[in-house]
Amino acid sequence: RTLRIGLIPGDGIGREVIPAGRRVLESLPSSLNLKFSFVDLEAGYDTFQRTGTALPDKTVDTLKKECDGALFGAVSSPSTKVAGYSSPIVALRKKLDLYANVRPVKTTAGSSNGKPIDLVIVRENTEDLYVKEETTRETPEGKVAEAIKRISERASMRISTIAGEIALRRQKIRAAAPATSTRTEPMVTITHKSNVLSQTDGLFRETARRALAAEKFSSVLVEEQIVDSMVYKLFRQPEYYDVIVAPNLYGDILSDGAAALVGSLGLVPSANVGDGFAIGEPCHGSAPDIEGKGIANPIATLRSVALMLEFLGEENAAAKIYTAVDANLDEAKFLSPDMGGKATTQQVLDDVLKRL
Amino acid sequence: RTLRIGLIPGDGIGREVIPAGRRVLESLPSSLNLKFSFVDLEAGYDTFQRTGTALPDKTVDTLKKECDGALFGAVSSPSTKVAGYSSPIVALRKKLDLYANVRPVKTTAGSSNGKPIDLVIVRENTEDLYVKEETTRETPEGKVAEAIKRISERASMRISTIAGEIALRRQKIRAAAPATSTRTEPMVTITHKSNVLSQTDGLFRETARRALAAEKFSSVLVEEQIVDSMVYKLFRQPEYYDVIVAPNLYGDILSDGAAALVGSLGLVPSANVGDGFAIGEPCHGSAPDIEGKGIANPIATLRSVALMLEFLGEENAAAKIYTAVDANLDEAKFLSPDMGGKATTQQVLDDVLKRL
Ligand SMILES: CC(C)[C@H](C(=O)O)[C@@H](O)C(=O)O
Numbered sequence: 001r002t003l004r005i006g007l008i009p010g011d012g013i014g015r016e017v018i019p020a021g022r023r024v025l026e027s028l029p030s031s032l033n034l035k036f037s038f039v040d041l042e043a044g045y046d047t048f049q050r051t052g053t054a055l056p057d058k059t060v061d062t063l064k065k066e067c068d069g070a071l072f073g074a075v076s077s078p079s080t081k082v083a084g085y086s087s088p089i090v091a092l093r094k095k096l097d098l099y100a101n102v103r104p105v106k107t108t109a110g111s112s113n114g115k116p117i118d119l120v121i122v123r124e125n126t127e128d129l130y131v132k133e134e135t136t137r138e139t140p141e142g143k144v145a146e147a148i149k150r151i152s153e154r155a156s157m158r159i160s161t162i163a164g165e166i167a168l169r170r171q172k173i174r175a176a177a178p179a180t181s182t183r184t185e186p187m188v189t190i191t192h193k194s195n196v197l198s199q200t201d202g203l204f205r206e207t208a209r210r211a212l213a214a215e216k217f218s219s220v221l222v223e224e225q226i227v228d229s230m231v232y233k234l235f236r237q238p239e240y241y242d243v244i245v246a247p248n249l250y251g252d253i254l255s256d257g258a259a260a261l262v263g264s265l266g267l268v269p270s271a272n273v274g275d276g277f278a279i280g281e282p283c284h285g286s287a288p289d290i291e292g293k294g295i296a297n298p299i300a301t302l303r304s305v306a307l308m309l310e311f312l313g314e315e316n317a318a319a320k321i322y323t324a325v326d327a328n329l330d331e332a333k334f335l336s337p338d339m340g341g342k343a344t345t346q347q348v349l350d351d352v353l354k355r356l
Numbered sequence: 357r358t359l360r361i362g363l364i365p366g367d368g369i370g371r372e373v374i375p376a377g378r379r380v381l382e383s384l385p386s387s388l389n390l391k392f393s394f395v396d397l398e399a400g401y402d403t404f405q406r407t408g409t410a411l412p413d414k415t416v417d418t419l420k421k422e423c424d425g426a427l428f429g430a431v432s433s434p435s436t437k438v439a440g441y442s443s444p445i446v447a448l449r450k451k452l453d454l455y456a457n458v459r460p461v462k463t464t465a466g467s468s469n470g471k472p473i474d475l476v477i478v479r480e481n482t483e484d485l486y487v488k489e490e491t492t493r494e495t496p497e498g499k500v501a502e503a504i505k506r507i508s509e510r511a512s513m514r515i516s517t518i519a520g521e522i523a524l525r526r527q528k529i530r531a532a533a534p535a536t537s538t539r540t541e542p543m544v545t546i547t548h549k550s551n552v553l554s555q556t557d558g559l560f561r562e563t564a565r566r567a568l569a570a571e572k573f574s575s576v577l578v579e580e581q582i583v584d585s586m587v588y589k590l591f592r593q594p595e596y597y598d599v600i601v602a603p604n605l606y607g608d609i610l611s612d613g614a615a616a617l618v619g620s621l622g623l624v625p626s627a628n629v630g631d632g633f634a635i636g637e638p639c640h641g642s643a644p645d646i647e648g649k650g651i652a653n654p655i656a657t658l659r660s661v662a663l664m665l666e667f668l669g670e671e672n673a674a675a676k677i678y679t680a681v682d683a684n685l686d687e688a689k690f691l692s693p694d695m696g697g698k699a700t701t702q703q704v705l706d707d708v709l710k711r712l
Pocket residue numbers: 087089090252551552584
């Protein structure tokens with residue numbers, strides 16, 4: 001099988017980590033019988049400044065017509081409001097209907113916090129406040145701006161269903177390696193703020209409950225947490241959680257919070273998942289402070305490559321990458337500066353490649 | 357001066373901690389020349405079940421006509437949707453125009469994390485998604501619900517102004533006790549998500565920038581953080597922050613996150629502040645799991661009493677309470693179970709009272 005992968009480095013360190021992602025795909029053992037072809041695509045603030053659009057039609061069209069998956073680096077946000085500029089990754093998620101943003105967070109020997117964290121945040125990726133329907137009006141007391149938060153039964157149902165499926169799949173993996181985990185039951189925690197938003201978050205909560213009550217999820221423990229309390233619990237007892245499902249904005253906030261627990265955003269991958277398509281995307285930003293220095297941590301990207309492969313049905317290839325990355329972190333010989341090490345992007349990459 | 361204080365215990369452990377708040381006021385040294393009278397008021401889920409409303413008009417009227425301030429305990433949220441029920445504290449904040457929710461978070465000897473945290477979250481308290489304007493419609497693909505997020509220039513201006521004033525006041529206190537702090541400049545960090553919500557959060561950001569550019573804040577350092585990154589930073593470098601100003605919902609989430617850093621929600625106070633009126637409110641909930649056991653931590657309430665007094669212009673009385681509470685925590689002899697101790701609510705209270 002040959003997979004065609006779109007490469008969208010974006011801005012800043014995106015240009016340093018996406019090439020590392022390409023290299024890991026090219027270096028997978030031939031025994032996997034998997035080939036890759038690549039196409040370079042543009043998006044980001046730089047693209048906007050050059051062409052007047054942050055997400056050229058060509059990028060979207062090529063992904064839709066030619067590609068099986070893609071890797072997305074990072075984009076810079078302008079530091080003041082710039083007319084016409086709008087985040088390309090948010091647009092891409094919607095245009096390709098990549099309805100789930102999957103963000104696993106896991107401790108390894110390398111991470112600072114003592115508790116063994118192994119959770120995944122499954123974030124709805126197409127609606128909520130991210131519909132970006134906003135208006136502003138002038139009043140005698142000054143400007144008043146409004147935004148729409150939209151929650152649909154359909155999107156809540158499919159995100160909760162994939163959350164349940166991910167919980168079952170994780171349980172299967174744990175069952176195969178019982179020594180590394182103490183969790184005995186798969187669990188999904190539904191996050192919302194229905195004590196204030198009874199209709200929107202209420203709909204998310206009810207629909208998630210209904211989705212997870214399906215026969216196939218009968219072995220899955222279902223709990224819920226109000227979002228503020230979820231952040232509190234995430235920091236007090238992160239080891240308790242398995243799959244956390246949340247509307248778009250809460251998922252955005254929770255995944256950065258969870259990343260803080262394992263030491264560095266430079267470790268945390270994500271995949272934007274739709275039916276038959278996935279974009280791997282490191283959770284970190286474009287990091288202007290270290291741009292061009294060759295010291296960006298490539299781990300989040302390498303794990304995002306693996307996550308993309310998982311959702312394209314290539315679980316064996318994914319496992320190879322995860323194992324190589326974990327070995328690099330466990331040995332802790334080649335770590336980038338954000339992890340307290342001195343290795344360059346290239347050295348970390350080389351160390352992972354040699355373990356494939 | 358005699359202050360008339362409304363007492364609204366609400367549900368669950370609210371009924372155990374609010375009496376402790378009353379006792380600390382009654383026990384303040386007479387040298388302060390401050391007297392208190394009290395009026396018992398109703399609100400909460402219990403009240404709703406008995407009377408059909410969670411916030412009786414009488415409670416609002418009495419607060420408006422008779423009181424200088426109030427103490428609010430906690431309310432239980434129903435575990436499934438209940439028609440007609442709506443959070444009384446959210447309504448109270450709006451009806452009394454208590455536009456600022458002030459939530460200081462501070463380490464003491466007793467708290468677990470090694471870093472000396474001393475920050476305050478200043479949360480806008482009247483708008484954002486808390487306007488609770490929601491609609492639901494049926495579509496061929498199922499239900500779709502929408503909520504309004506409203507951000508006004510007026511509310512953003514006054515919350516940012518009070519945030520700046522709080523930063524200056526904190527700096528004055530630090531200058532008087534230089535040994536306890538390493539911070540040399542007052543700072544306000546503006547939190548928003550204007551990279552996605554350019555109009556609403558964009559308005560908040562611009563207005564906050566303008567408010568804090570006023571001459572009287574020239575000594576205040578002004579920074580900003582996107583909300584997801586703010587949660588990350590809060591956990592990675594909490595010691596860096598001073599005053600964090602945020603729209604309502606982000607402030608709600610950030611304050612629970614900050615509470616997790618200092619060990620227990622049972623320590624964290626808040627005040628709902630309007631012009632000439634303040635309601636002290638512990639940040640914790642009604643805690644049904646420990647209700648009626650007499651072991652609720654009264655510290656968050658005692659500190660909320662002090663915070664209320666501060667905003668009623670009684671800074672000396674407030675200082676007495678803070679000092680007594682800090683001494684109780686530093687000695688760590690009478691700590692409630694959430695803090696790893698064995699003391700009852702009454703024992704913690706008695707220990708604080710004897711230090712006044
Ligand atoms: C850059 C920004 C628009 C984006 C988001 O909010 O989704 C980012 O924070 C993320 O989590 O991928």
